[in-house]
Structure formats: C-alpha cells, structure tokens
Amino acid sequence: MNIIVCVKQVQDPEIPPSKFKIDPETKQVIPPAGVPPVISVYDERALEAACRLKDKYKAKIVAITIGTDKASEVIRHAISMGADDGYLLCDPAFESKDSFKTAYILSKAIEKIGAFDLVLCGRQAADWGAGQVGSILGEMLTVPVVSFACDIDVVDTGLRVKRVVSDGYEILEVPMPCLITVSSEVGLPRLPSGMRIMLARKKPIPVWKATDINIEHSLLEKGHEHTEIIGLVVPERKSECEIIKGTPKEAAYEIAERLVSML
C-alpha cells in the first residue's frame, strides 16, 4: 500500500498567550524567539495512523510538506516516526494562506510521486485552521474523501474507517485510492526510536520547486486566492478575576456557596 501523508510545520500552539505576537500590518504572526516550530497536531496523528497501517500491512509512507527550508524538520520527524521518504515543497511562489493554492501544490507533488492508495491529511492545521485543504485536495485528485478518522483498517473492499461524530462514531467503507482526514482521537503519536532519529538525520530530503512539479505559475499569482485575510487582531482580555483570599478550606467553602447560588 502506498500512503502519502501531508504535513505542516506550525508555530507551537501550546505557547503561553503572552508570547503570542502579531504584526497587524502584514497580518502575520511573529514567531516567538526560542520556541521551535512543531508539526501540526493533527498531521502528527495522520502520520501515526499511517504508521499503524505500516505496522500491520506492507506499506510505504511518503511525507510531503510545503514550507521554507526549515520545514524539512517536519519531514525528518515523519521519517523518524516511520515514513520511508519525504519531500519538501519549497518555492517563494508557494507562500500563501489560501487553501486552494495549498491543495493545488500538494496535488501536483502527489502527481509527481505517482500511484497512491491513500492520502492522509490532518483535519485542520493548528495555526490558521482553515479545515479544508484535505477536502479540496480530494476533489483535485478526484478520489473519495472521508473526514475526521480516528481508526483505519484494510478490508476486502478497500478501507474501513472509524469516523468521529459528536455523539459517537461512524464506521465507513471506502474504496482505494482515497483521501482521509485524521482527527486527534487517533491517540498518541509514537515516540521515535533513537535508531530512527539517526536514520532521519542522515536521510536526504529532496526539495521540489514549482518547476519540478509542473506548477502553472499563473495559478499561484496574487489575485487567485479564494479567500483573503484582511485583518488580524489579538483580542483584548481584561482580567477581572476575583481572587479568593484565605486558606484552601475557606476558599472551598466560598466557592461552594457561589456555585450553589448559581445553580
């Protein structure tokens, strides 16, 4: 089975809000000093889902990402978890927050990688969280799409997918090739072994530019965005928290009275 996993490098979403800074002029987020970027949470789960399939069946995993040269780190992370190969899609023309452009670039890279049985994406990115690249990519690749998976297994007809819904799970069967977006309910991603980390360090990560994957440059030009961010602000949160003084027991009694009065 050939699996392609699309991953993204993002600013660490767990940083304290005090470290979060933006530039309202350029509508960009300023990366906090000393905090390394990480792989987007859901994408790491998508990798985990791919690795579990590889544990059970014969599978080859290829990870791809769009980003600056620093983003090769997430490909190395993917390889350390279990991916066999990875490509960095890096070109100044790729810089965009538009989901259609992202999906288009990914689709062209996937075309170059060749035949696939399964494409996995995280359900949304931990930074801008547009939540649609997977679905758009599925349409571009003209394959069936299943969203929000937490478990994937192989059956006669293709794949059996457990999909998260608000009050439980749906079980779906979908033929391959297909695209599945993965939700956090997959569970914890594996910790890479020391040996795999070494392997990932040594592995060359090919870099593909627009010309390498037959991108029509005109489609990436400004003006082709489907959506446009026209403003970015950090909401003001005024702290009006009433702090209870006293011993823990006194505080407990005070909280209890308030809770009961409100219910």
Add this chain to the structure above:
Amino acid sequence: MENNHRNVLVFGEVLMGKIVPITLELLAIGRRLADDLGEELYLMLLGEGTGRLGEEAITFGADQVYFSEEKLLNQYNSDLYTHVADSFCRRVLPSVILFGHTDIGCDLAPRLNGRIGGGLSIDCMDLSIDKEKKHLIMRRPVFGGNAIATVISNRVPQMATIRPKTFQPLEKNLSRQGDVIPLEEKIDPSLIKARVVNYIKEEVEGVKLEEAEVVVSGGRGIEDKKNFTLLKELADLLGGAIGATRVACDEGWVPAHLQIGQSGKVVSPKIYIAIGLSGAMAHISGCLGSKYIVAINKDSEANIFNVAHLGFVGDWKEVLPPLIERLRELKGK
C-alpha cells in the same frame, strides 16, 4: 465582485423530524445578511418529511425553502449531500451559503467548496456585509484563539460555518410569507463512494459534555488518572460533566473524547471549573463561551486567571475535598 450570484442560502439540518436549533440561528443571521444585501434568504432541507417543515422555517425568517423528500438523504452521507448541494448551487447560484459548525457542516462545507470553488471560512463567530462592495465579512479565531482574523471571499459562493449558540433565533413570526419548493432531482445511489456501514453511539455516563451546564476540567496539574475521580465526584455533585486539556488526554488520564479546546470539543456551559490547568489558548478557545469560569491553580501568573471570573491560587488537592464536602452539606439542606 462582479457576478450573477444572488441570495443567501442556509444549509438546514433536521433531527427526529424537527429543524435543529443551529438552523434557526443561521436563519436569524442569514435574514440579517440577506436584508443588508437586499436579497432573499433560502433554506435547504434534505430527507423524508422535510417538506412539512417549510412553513415553520418561513416563520423563522426564510423566504424560500427548498426540500428533497428523497429517502437516500434521510441520513447524512457525505457523497450524496455534496452532490445535491453542488447541483443545487450551480442552478440557484447563491452568493452566500451558511452552515452550522456541526458534524454535517464541518464535513459538507469543505467538500462542497472543493467542488464548487468558492471561498470558505470555518468556525466563524461574526458575519456582516460590506454594503458598498456587497460582500461578506467573516471573523474567526485563528492560532487556537490567540488571534481573530477578518476574512473575505474573492470567489462565490462565499461560505461560512458558524458555531452553535453564536446567534439567537428570531422570534417566530406567523405573518411571514414565503415559498416551499420541492427539489425533484432523482439521486443516483452509485454516487455513494464512502458507505456508512455502522454507527456506534458512545455511551456517556451521566451528562453529555457539550450539553452540560457545569463542566469540571483538569489539566497537567491533576497528575494522574486516579485524581480525575475526584473531579468526576465534583462534576456529579453539580450535575455536570468532566473535561480535560490535551495533555491530560494525551497522558491517558481521561479518554480523548473529553478533550476541550482547539483540537477537541467546544463547550459553553453556565459554569466552567478549571482545575490544575494553566489555560493555554489552545484550551481556552474551547471554553470561552462559558458564562462563569472558576479557576484553581498554584501559579498566580497562569493564563487561566486572565479569563476566569473567580479564582483561588493554591493546591487543588487541598481545595477539592472540602469543596466536595461543603457542597454535599449545602445540597443536603
């Protein structure tokens, strides 16, 4: 934006033969947008029995209700719904489409967008119309709620998913007039690529997290699985449910479906009790709709105190036992 797309479409949802609250909320905001555009408000309802809900939808703000009584649409199927919505939109050419940020909306809106090539923003908290340019302005949290982005669509349809409880439904107005129009298109079952073969309802002990009036939530500071039983005890006493941060779920202290935040569930209870959690924005974004937040944390600098209404700086292990005991007494009265 020069185009021949007009009118606002709400994608409606029906459960047990009734229009669900989020759809009525969407009709309220959809009505306002349609009025600001000087256009009409459409509603789409799919599945058997939806035709008789049309009149009611009109009293809540719709001008035209399109429905399909097709049996194949009784249950949500991603492939069929995407197809039906796509072919309807190509025929009717709405300029704006609104979806609930629900199981259905979160799946359907991105897929429809992929097919139709519009501009979609998910999880919007505010929508308005730029009256001069006649386009939709959407505001949505990004970076786990650390920032709010204002987004416009350069393509039509301009699409948005909206969190439940963001808007109030309109008062029912029995004098409102409108049309209820059947969709006659026959559905080809071979369009189904991904087939739902089973559905597993998760048995929830006690109150459901999303519906709970009180949520007791724990984070890294809870330290282990066993300690969560104390949080559960408190939640039970208050008729509430327990939730957790990503760390607590990742550690396996509680199941993943109890995770609240950016990559988990969004809750808006009356009371949110945050225990031993620092309040990373990725978590806070899932509970900001709470009416009253109580925080117990050792670290007086923790971000949770920036959003809480009532707080105590100290060790939760010394607060929870007397709190539970006192609540028992007060409740016993």
